[in-house]
Amino acid sequence: MTIPSRDRQPGRTPADAATLLCCGGRRVGRYVHRPHLDHRLAPRPYLHPLTTLAGLPVTELMPADHPHHLGVSIAVPDVAGGNFWGGRTFVRGQGPVELDNHGEQRHAGWLLRDPDGFVEELSWYAAGAEVLRERRAVAVAPAGDAAWALGVSFALTNVSGAPLSFASPAVNGRPGAGYGGYFWRAPRADRPPRVFTAAAEGEAAVHGRTAGWLALAADDWTLVFAGATDATRRDPWFVRVRDYPGVGSALAWSERVPLAPGATLTRRVVTAVADGRLDRAAAAALARRAVA
Template sequence: MDDQQTLVQTRPLILGGQTVAEYVWRPHVPHTLSPRPFLHPVRTLAGTPVTEMMPPDHLHHLGVSLAVPDAGGTNFWGGRTYVRDQGSLPLPNHGVQRHHRWEAATPALLAHELHWIGPDGSTLLRERRRIAARPIDHRAWALDFRYALQNLTAEPLVFSSPGVKGRTGAGYGGYFWRARRGRNGVKILGPGVSGAEHLHGSTAPWLALCTADAEPWTLVFIDIAAQRDPWFVRDGDYVGVGPALAWTKPLTAAPGEGPRRRIITVVADGDLGPRAIEGLVEAVAASPAPREA
């Protein structure tokens, strides 16, 4: 059945009886947005939302999702496609990430197999995705997101980005979090540095967004597996963060192979400073991972 004909279906992530996120595993969005499962809303323990879905400036930003602008020529990001020396063009090349089967579904753990399908209906990739909500303390919890992609085609599959194709600083693609801007904007912090100009394109072990709104919050993105993918960071026309799979060089997956990644995002109440953020990073590193699905 075509994604445009299905009903939206969601599953909550629950900690201590509280829903901290909704996982839209069967979405209902226009095909030009590259339909894919996503998390929205994601909330702090105090109930403050920290994601945006289909904002007017970028309709294809869907909360927290796994989005790739170019996988074998298919747009799994949504919106326009960047073409070298031509700019961003509307092309009929959008793909779909479609749920195939559940492997685990508990209040705090969701794991499933997805198929990444090209515009011609062929399946390019098989994905195993595992999302877990982990408790930290009274003010914070962690979203543990991991995925493994497998090239199902008979040829090498190339992951690319506008950055690879010549658009400076636009190497986005992979796990991506569209955050709320907040009335007072956001601060961007990393180990010993601050500001997007210092962290965009860096391979820092963690990166944080903080806001001092009436309902302050902090997000801490942790490269828990030390994969050292460059950070894509935006704080101008919108606020978004994600480690990039193909920053300035393409990533090529042989048949039967593909990238495997894991990132943990701490969702905390309060406008936290560097010392408190470092404490959360240490707490996450010291805590045992949830059991495998």
Template sequence: MTGDVPATLRLGDRPVAEYAWRPHLPASLAPRPYLHPVRTLGGTVVTELMPASHRHHLGVSVAVAEVDSANFWGGRTFIPGHGPTWLDNQGHQEHLRWLRRKPDELIHTLRWKTIDGAPLLYERRTLSCRPAGPDAWALEFGFQLTNIAERELPIRSPAAHGRAGAGYGGFFWRAPSGDCRVTASGDGDAHGRPARWLSVAGPGWTLVFLGGDEATRADPWFVRTRDYLGIGSSLAWDQPLVLAPHASLSRRIVTVIADGGLPPGQAATYAADLAS
């Protein structure tokens, strides 16, 4: 894999994340910018890139299973009545220009194109980092998508085509596989429902995911712990989200990256302090 030199997010003189903003990737992976590695302040890496079983999982990215039949997730496309199928429909996210490139904040614009080069979406993306305590920092990941295709664009997950539980598509974080503990605000499993906060604790690290605005907090979480560890905020769980021509949607996710475990109640405190 080659590409332009990644942009580095830093807290002081400490690098905490690398952003591959124009990577050179095979078309089958739905090429897109991604964060990897993302590290705790102690240096533990909490992302995975192109693992053997899911090569299209790229650290932290915005990945959508289907935008008007174009695959911006990578890999196979779910076809109702047939299942996951290889199609020549993978799109890509193209960097346009930097609006800001500072050690603690990155803002750039992108264009989402089909495999044939037709533009569908224009995006403005903001990434920033800030301290969240002596052993933790917070990553803010915001994006605004605008329909530039001059027609309605349906955004779908495989669940919208009938694949139960597969409501993924939007912000997605591929975390290191292994033993983990998932907890969330509210009652029961967070998979498939909104939750004010979602905490994932692995060996020596904890991630706390927060919706940074009301629209994001209303989206269901996608949580996969079997076979791999993946966490996402779903734009279209089991019904299409239809974006009218020239219309926009915005989402903002705040993730706290901490060394070790968290004391009881700390995730809720992060939600109160950071997701406003």
């Protein structure tokens, strides 16, 4: 069964093409696969809004502090010089610079589309040429009485005909800014959320480190992120809570990741979305349940 939806939102004309996602008959998300966005935002499909089972929002779209943050998306700051993250590009020796180098991810077709998930094909374009072809799978599943799990996997194949590589601002000279890959922008609240792993607590202790799972706990909701493949578990977590709440699984934290012509890079992250503020034991149990 498919559930197409074309919703009109303020500031976007014509309407974005979107698909609704449900868990156990409850609507928990919306996937916008054909957004109408300014090119400086690196147009790409995104998930927003996502909510808890009780209906509390857990994503934020185009916030004033970072307009290029689009709910949950796959975003990479540097693919062979193309900016698929949005906003300014960090240039070694110059800092953040406004460049006309923004890439675009284009929906190419569905292989499967149901209320609890989909498999999609996309093309990544830089400077008018297709450089990557992606197969993206998104799945929604129950994760207990007060939680559900979002599984997102993506396989990026180099179709440019030449070697390319992935990089982050950290690779290009900005310490600590190793973001790029799966990224979740959470909504702001009156106080920053708590962030922790099985062994560490706080932004400074978890940012840039690897961990089997990582939790972001606000007053009314908790997100538990887990790498679901060996390659994904080797990627460090990019974490922000003081400046804004956001978590990502970083593809290229400290050095460029090469991709030969015809080669494929694959990652999978599962995020459990729970009502309430979970402690470490409850978060660990939810992580195990979500990736089982």
